Amino acid sequence: MKNFKVNLSQLMFLIGTMLVVDNVIAQDSEPVIQANTTLKLTDSVYVIPDNFVRLVPNVGIVVGEEATLIIDTGLGPRNGATVLEEARRVSNNSTLYVVATHFHPEHTLGVEGLGPEVIFIAPNIQAEEMKNGDRLKNQFARRSTVAAELLRNVSYPTPDIFFDNDYVLDLGGLTVRLIQTGPLHTRGDTLILIEEESVLFSGDVLMQGVFPSFDAENSSYANWLLALDEISVLNPEIIVGAHGGVGEKTLISDWKQLLTSVAESVGQLKAEGLSQSQASRRLLDEISGKYPQWRSDARRINAAVQVVYREH
Ligand SMILES: [Zn+2]
Known part of the structure; x- marks a missing residue:
């Protein structure tokens, strides 16, 4: 926990901004990472x-x-280049690593924009998913003209370092654990824990203000629930999901409750x-009643239902 310091006012500002932005401009905005919006979370950890x-x-x-790590890249090399510029504003390390919370296009397909020297670390299973990821990439490209443009002639990156379950990365005075x-x-799915500063990048496994995507x-x-x-056990103070707001430790129990109650309600409906x-x-009604500020997402709701129907 040495060096641990949250810039609380900035965090609160961030969360406040997100509540305003959510559902107002978010619905029809293009998938472009905004330059000059990087926020400092702790001494060594930033988020765009x-x-x-x-x-x-x-x-x-x-x-x-000694080195800098990027977590997720945005959709296509143009977004990756914006990420690189933002990283350069806060660090002058020449060694640059990148890891993705999962293989989906907006997390991996910006790697190319980080330059030829970047070292891409990925679990073997993520590498395998990228090999079979073209259908998903093409689906993403069909979402809008801008998405198509961002993904034109882009292929999934090839990792430089592979691992199976767990990988420890030493950035110099800072230990990062990657957990598949x-x-x-x-x-x-890969979790990224910055041990000394107790920050967890939790991918889509745990997100603030967003319904889970199965x-x-x-x-x-x-x-x-096991995850x-x-x-x-990792006991993070700050949790940054791959999408949504910045969360605190309480997010873990909130999601346990959320997943348990969704499984119960849907199990009941099946019965x-x-x-x-x-x-x-019915689940969509229930969730939008309970969380009116959440974006309603039929695809996620369908997947959550499908899993219960398959499991029971
Ligand atoms: Zn995803």
């Missing part, structure tokens, strides 16, 4: 916030004494004989 814009991730910049924890949102084929509520238990689409409509 997504402002709840679709297909934009929260990007982490972690600055050690899928299948949850994807098979290769991998409908591969994930399960039971595994997700949340693992996160409790009553409702079809999956009927159950999805």
Whole structure:
């Protein structure tokens, strides 16, 4: 916990801004990372916030004494180049690493924009997912003209360092643990813990102000709850999901409760004989009643229902 210092007023400002931005401009904004918006979370950890814009991730910049780590890259090399510029504002380390919380296009396809020297670290399973990721990339490109432009002629990057479950990266005076924890949102979900400053980049495994996004084929509520238990053990003070606001430790128990109650409600609907689409409509009503400020997302709700119907 040495060097641990949260700039609380900045954080509160960030969260306040997000609440205003959420659902106002976020719905129709393009997937472009905004330069000059980087916020300092602790002595060595920065975030470029997504402002709840679709297909934009929260990007982490972690600055050690000898090397800098980027967490997630944005969609396409142009966004990656913006991330590199932001990293250069807060660090002059020449060694640059990058890791993605998962293989989806807005997290990995900006790696090229970070320059040829960047060292990309990925779990083996994420590398495998990228090899089979073209269909998803093409789907993303069809979302808008800007998305298509950002993804033109872009291929998934090839990792320089591979690992299986756990990898420890020394940035110089700063220890970063990479923990592969899928299948949850994807098979290769990866958590990134900055140990000395107690900050966790939690990917889509834990997000503030956003409904969970299940991998409908591969994930399960039971595994997700186990992953949340693992996160409790890591005991992070600050939690930055791949999308949404910056959270505190309480986010872990909030999500445990959320996942448990969703699984229970949907299990009940299945027992009553409702079809999956009927159950999805009911769950959507329930969630928008409980969390009116959340963006309603039929795709995520459908996936959450599908997992319960498959598991029971
Ligand atoms: Zn994703």
